[in-house]
Amino acid sequence: MGVALKQKLLAELERLSEEHLAEVLDFVNFLLFKENKITSKAETLPTPEKDPLLNFIGGVSHGNLAKDIDKEVYGE
Numbered sequence: 001m002g003v004a005l006k007q008k009l010l011a012e013l014e015r016l017s018e019e020h021l022a023e024v025l026d027f028v029n030f031l032l033f034k035e036n037k038i039t040s041k042a043e044t045l046p047t048p049e050k051d052p053l054l055n056f057i058g059g060v061s062h063g064n065l066a067k068d069i070d071k072e073v074y075g076e
Contacts, residue, residue, distance in 0.1 A: 013021065048054040 016024065046054055
């Protein structure tokens with residue numbers, strides 16, 4: 001079924017103008033980009049080995065950083 005679909009697509013492409021062929025090519029490139037982005041997303045997720053900041057998350061314990069911020073910014 002895949003081969004028949006490709007053959008039909010090729011036959012229909014023969015009927016298109018250059019302008020429409022350029023649009024089809026742009027759309028195909030978009031679909032390939034989107035497909036590649038979805039499949040490679042898991043591969044590009046940061047890991048502690050790739051991103052040392054992930055090892056630092058939670059490394060500092062501090063209270064509410066915004067506590068009394070008005071006093072710090074505007075004075076009493």
